[in-house]
Amino acid sequence: MTALWLLVGLAVGAVGAALFLRRAGTREKPIVDTAEEAAARVAAATELRDARIQAALDALPIGVIVVDGEARIVLRNRASDDSGGDTHNEVLVQAAVQHHLRAAVRGEERSQTVELYGPPRRVVIVHAKPLAGNGAVATIEDVTERSRVDSVRTDFVANISHELKTPIGALAVLAETLIDESDPTVVSRLAGKTVNEAHRVAKIIDDLLELSRIELSGDLVIAPCDVAALVAEAASRNSYAAEQRRVEVRVCDVPPGLMINADQVQLASALGNLVDNAVKYSEVGGKVTVAAFPENDGVTFVVTDSGIGIPTHDLDRIFERFYRVDRARARGTGGTGLGLSIVRHVTSNHGGAVTVESREGEGSTFRLHIPNRPADRPADRPAG
Amino acid sequence: MTMNELRKSFHHDLDDVRAELVHLAAFVTEAIPRATNILLTGDLEGADYIISGDDEIDARALDLEDRCVQILALQSPVASDLRQILAALRMIAEVERSADLVCNICKAARRIYGHALDPSLRGIITRMGEQAQQLYIAAIEAFVENDAAKAAAIDDMDNFLDALQKQFVQAIFESHSAGNIDLQVAVQLAVVARFYERIGDHAVNIGERVRYVVTGWMPEHKGAARYRSRADDTGQPRRPNPAALGSAIDDAVHEHDEPAELAAPDSDANGESSGGV
Numbered sequence: 001m002t003a004l005w006l007l008v009g010l011a012v013g014a015v016g017a018a019l020f021l022r023r024a025g026t027r028e029k030p031i032v033d034t035a036e037e038a039a040a041r042v043a044a045a046t047e048l049r050d051a052r053i054q055a056a057l058d059a060l061p062i063g064v065i066v067v068d069g070e071a072r073i074v075l076r077n078r079a080s081d082d083s084g085g086d087t088h089n090e091v092l093v094q095a096a097v098q099h100h101l102r103a104a105v106r107g108e109e110r111s112q113t114v115e116l117y118g119p120p121r122r123v124v125i126v127h128a129k130p131l132a133g134n135g136a137v138a139t140i141e142d143v144t145e146r147s148r149v150d151s152v153r154t155d156f157v158a159n160i161s162h163e164l165k166t167p168i169g170a171l172a173v174l175a176e177t178l179i180d181e182s183d184p185t186v187v188s189r190l191a192g193k194t195v196n197e198a199h200r201v202a203k204i205i206d207d208l209l210e211l212s213r214i215e216l217s218g219d220l221v222i223a224p225c226d227v228a229a230l231v232a233e234a235a236s237r238n239s240y241a242a243e244q245r246r247v248e249v250r251v252c253d254v255p256p257g258l259m260i261n262a263d264q265v266q267l268a269s270a271l272g273n274l275v276d277n278a279v280k281y282s283e284v285g286g287k288v289t290v291a292a293f294p295e296n297d298g299v300t301f302v303v304t305d306s307g308i309g310i311p312t313h314d315l316d317r318i319f320e321r322f323y324r325v326d327r328a329r330a331r332g333t334g335g336t337g338l339g340l341s342i343v344r345h346v347t348s349n350h351g352g353a354v355t356v357e358s359r360e361g362e363g364s365t366f367r368l369h370i371p372n373r374p375a376d377r378p379a380d381r382p383a384g
Numbered sequence: 385m386t387m388n389e390l391r392k393s394f395h396h397d398l399d400d401v402r403a404e405l406v407h408l409a410a411f412v413t414e415a416i417p418r419a420t421n422i423l424l425t426g427d428l429e430g431a432d433y434i435i436s437g438d439d440e441i442d443a444r445a446l447d448l449e450d451r452c453v454q455i456l457a458l459q460s461p462v463a464s465d466l467r468q469i470l471a472a473l474r475m476i477a478e479v480e481r482s483a484d485l486v487c488n489i490c491k492a493a494r495r496i497y498g499h500a501l502d503p504s505l506r507g508i509i510t511r512m513g514e515q516a517q518q519l520y521i522a523a524i525e526a527f528v529e530n531d532a533a534k535a536a537a538i539d540d541m542d543n544f545l546d547a548l549q550k551q552f553v554q555a556i557f558e559s560h561s562a563g564n565i566d567l568q569v570a571v572q573l574a575v576v577a578r579f580y581e582r583i584g585d586h587a588v589n590i591g592e593r594v595r596y597v598v599t600g601w602m603p604e605h606k607g608a609a610r611y612r613s614r615a616d617d618t619g620q621p622r623r624p625n626p627a628a629l630g631s632a633i634d635d636a637v638h639e640h641d642e643p644a645e646l647a648a649p650d651s652d653a654n655g656e657s658s659g660g661v
Contacts, residue, residue, distance in 0.1 A: 087525050088410035095407050117417045308503040312510055313421060359511070361504030 063140030065097060066131070071105045080140055089116045093124055097138050100128035104136030113143075119312070123147040152320055159322035163337055167200045207338040210269065211321070214345045220263040222373050227292045227299055228254040230264070234271035235290055238279050247282045249275065252291035260299040261373045262350055270346035271301060273339035274366050278305035281364070298352065298371035309360040318356065319344040343368065394459045401455070401472050404448050405479070406528055409590070411441060412482045413520040416583065419489040420513030423576065424506055426497050431490035438487045445480040449473060467600065471593040475527070478586040478593075482520070485579045485586075492576045499569045502559045508552045512580040515545045519587035526591055532598040538591035539603070545584040552577045 033041070054077070057064050063080030067073050080097075093114055100110040109129050116122040121144070128138040174194045181187050235249045242249045260267075271290075278288040282305045289304045310318060314325045322337040343366075347354040350370050358364035415434055422430040452473045455461065461469055501509075519541050526535035553574055560570045596602045 086413075086521050087406075087528055088413040088521060091406050091410040091524075092414060095410075117414055117421075119417065309507060311424065311506070312514075359507045361502065361507035 062142075063097075063138075065101065065138045065140075067101050067105060067136050067138075069105060069134035071098075071102050071136075074135070080138075089118070089122065092116060093126070093140060096126045097128070097140060100126055101136050101138050104128035104130045104138065105134075106130075120144075121313075152317075155323065156321060159324065159337065163204060163322050164201075167197045167204070170197045171201070204336045204338070207336045207342070211338055211342050211345065214266060214269070214342060214349065220266065220349055222261050222263060224259045225262050225264045225267060227258040227260055228256070230268055230271055231290050231292050231301070233268055234275045237272045238275045241276065242279045242288070245279060245282065245286075246284050247279050247286050247288055249279065249288045249290065252289060254292045255294065258292065258294060258299065260370055262370050263346075266346045266349060267370065270343045270368065271303075273343050274301070274303040274368065277339050278303050278307065278364070278366075281305065282307035295369065296371070298369055301368040301370070302365060303368075304363065304365045306363040309362055309364055310356070310358040311360055315356060315358060319354070394455070394461065394465070397451070397455050397459070398465065398468060401448065401451055401469070402527075404444070404451075405472055405475055406524060408441060408444060408448070408476070408479045408483075409520065409524050409527070412479055412486060412583075413517055413524060415483065415486045416517040416520065417513055419486045419493075420509060422490050423493040423496075424501075424509060426493065428494060428497060431493050434490045435487050438483055441480060441483040445476050448476050452476070464597070464600075467597050471597045475590050475593050478589045482583050482586040485583050488579050489576055492572045492579070496569050496572050499565060501569075501573075502555070502562075502564050504555050505552070505559055505565075505573065508548060508555055509576070512545065512548045512552065512577065515541070515548060516580045516583045516587070519545065519584045523587040523590040523594070526594045530594070530598050532595045535591035535594035535598075539588050542584045542588045545581060549577045549581045 054075070057075070057077035058079075060077060060079060064075075064077045065073060065080050066075040093116075096112055096114050100112060103110050107130050111125065111127045114124045114126055116124065122142065123144050123146075125141045125143055126138060127141070128136055130136050171194060174190050174197065178187060178190050178194070181190065231251055231254055235251050238249060241247075275288065275290060282288060286306045288306075289302075291302045291304075292299055293302075294300075310325055314323075317323050318325065319340045321341045324337055343354055347368060347370070350373070352368065352370040354366065354368045356364060356366050415437075418430065419434060421427065422434065452469050455469055519538055522534060522538050522541060525531065526538065556565070556570050556573050556577075559565050560567065565573070592602045592604070
C-alpha cells in the first residue's frame with residue numbers, strides 16, 4: 001500500500017514537473033512590460049520627438065537657441081549656427097545672443113537690432129525671452145532685405161519731393177520776381193532762368209513717363225537688332241553733351257554682324273542712359289569707352305568712364321529712382337536721377353543683368369548683359 | 385580639486401580668454417569701415433559714437449588682462465598653454481591700440497569736417513580702409529583656427545597697405561599743389577594714412593603671435609639669431625646689452641637667450657598642450 005502511494009506520488013510529481021517545464025519553455029508574453037522595455041520605448045519615443053523638433057527648427061529661416069537655467073545651450077537650429085558673413089560678424093552676433101540670453105535666464109525679456117557694417121552690410125534682430133519654468137529662448141532674424149526696402153521707400157519719398165519741389169519752387173520765385181521787375185536786362189535774365197527750370201521739370205516728367213512706360217510694358221517687341229547700330233546711336237545721342245564737356249566717347253569695334261533679339265527702343269534707351277551718365281560724371285577732358293561683345297548666348301555691353309567714380313557704400317543704391325550719390329553736385333549735371341532706374345528696368349524686362357564696378361577717383365564700369373530671346377513673329381508685333 | 389579638474393578649469397578659462405579676445409578684435413574689425421565712412425561723409429554723430437565707445441574697449445581690455453594675469457598666477461601654465469596666455473596678453477595690447485587708432489581716424493574726420501576731398505583721395509582712403517579691415521579679418525581667422533600659414537600671409541598683405549599709404553601721400557601732395565586742399569587738411573590726411581598703416585601693423589603683430597602660439601617661433605627670432613651669430617670684438621657671440629637698451633631685465637633676458645633655443649622652433653613646436661598646471 002505504501003508502495004502504491006509512493007508510485008502515485010511520483011506520478012503526480014512527474015506530471016507537475018512536466019507541466020512546469022512546458023510553461024517555462026513556452027513562456028507567454030506578460031501583459032505589463034518589464035521596466036527595461038518600458039524605458040527603451042520611452043527613450044525611442046523621446047528620440048523621435050526630439051528629432052522631429054530639431055528637423056522643424058532646422059527648417060526655420062530664423063536662428064533659434066534654447067538654453068537651460070544655467071544658460072547652457074540645450075537646443076539650437078541650423079540657422080543659428082551660421083548667420084553668414086565673415087568670422088568677425090558671426091562673433092558679434094553670437095556675443096549679442098549670449099549677452100541677452102543670460103539676461104533672459106534672469107527673467108528679463110531683451111531685444112536688440114545689431115547693425116553690421118560689413119561689407120556686406122547686414123541687419124540682424126536678436127530677441128531673447130525667458131521660458132516658463134526655467135531657461136530661455138533666443139531668436140536671430142536677418143532683416144537686411146526688409147531694412148533695405150524700408151530705407152529705399154523712405155528715401156524715395158524724400159528724394160522725389162526734393163527733385164520735384166526744387167524746380168517748381170524756383171519757378172514760383174522767378175515768376176513772382178518777374179511780376180514786379182521793369183528793368184529789361186533783369187527781366188531777360190530771369191526769363192532765361194525760368195526757361196531753364198521749366199526745361200528741368202519737363203525733363204523729369206519725360207523721364208518719369210518713360211520709366212513708367214518701361215515698368216508697365218509687359219509686352220516687349222522682340223526683334224533682331226544690330227548691336228553696332230545700337231552702340232553707335234547711344235554714342236551719337238550724347239555727342240553734344242560730350243563735346244560741351246570735352247569728353248571723348250570712343251566706340252570699340254563691335255564684332256561685325258553681331259545681332260541680338262531685344263526690344264530696340266528700350267535697349268537704345270538703356271544704352272543711351274548709360275553713356276549719358278558716363279559723360280556727365282567724367283571730368284572735363286575725360287574718356288568714355290563703349291564696347292559690346294557676345295557672351296553666354298547674349299550680348300554684353302560695357303560702358304567705362306574715367307570719371308569721379310561712385311563711393312562703395314552707394315554702389316548698391318544707384319539704380320534706385322531719384323537716388324543721388326552727391327545731391328549738391330548732381331544738380332549741376334542736369335540729370336533727373338532716373339537714368340539708371342530706366343537701365344535697371346530695361347534689363348529686368350529682358351531677363352538680363354546690370355552690374356557696376358567703381359572706385360572713387362578711378363572711374364566706373366557698367367556691364368549690361370542682355371540674353372538672346374526668340375524674336376516675335378511679325379503677326380505678334382503691334383501694328384504701326 | 386583633482387589634477388583633472390584643475391586642467392578642465394584651466395582650459396575653460398583659456399577658452400573664455402580666447403573668446404573675449406576674438407570679440408574685442410571683431411569690434412575693431414567692424415569699426416574700421418565705419419570710421420572710413422565717417423571720414424568720407426563727415427558724419428559727426430558717427431564719430432562721437434565710435435569715440436565714446438572706446439572707453440568700453442579699454443575697460444574690457446583691462447579686464448581681460450587681469451584674467452590672464454590671474455590664470456598665470458593661479459594655474460602656472462607651461463609650454464603651449466603658457467604661450468597662449470603670453471600671446472593673449474600681447475594681443476590684447478595690439479587690439480586695444482588698434483581701437484585707439486580707429487578713434488583717431490574719427491577725430492581727424494572732425495578736424496577736416498566741411499572740407500571737400502578729391503575723388504582720387506577718397507578712392508585711396510576707401511582702399512586703405514578695406515585693406516586694413518582685410519588684414520584684421522585674416523588675423524582673427526588665423527587666431528580662431530590656429531592657422532600659422534594664414535598668420536604668415538598677413539605680413540605680405542600688409543605690403544599692399546604700405547604701398548597704398550605711399551600712393552596716398554603722393555595724392556595729397558598733388559591735391560595740395562592743385563589748391564584743392566589746404567595745408568592743415570593735407571597734414572590731417574597724411575596722419576590718417578599713418579593710422580591705417582599702423583592698424584595694419586597691429587594685425588601683422590597679432591599674426592606673428594598666432595605663429596608663436598602654434599609653432600613657438602616668430603619672425604623676430606630670425607633677426608635675433610642673426611644678431612647673436614655676429615662675433616663681437618673678442619670673437620665671442622654677441623649678447624644683447626640690457627643696459628645699452630635701457631632695460632632693467634638683464635637676468636631674465638640672459639636666462640632665455642640660448643642660441644639653440646632661438647635658432648629653431650622649440651621642442652613643443654606642434655602646439656600640443658603639455659598640461660595646464
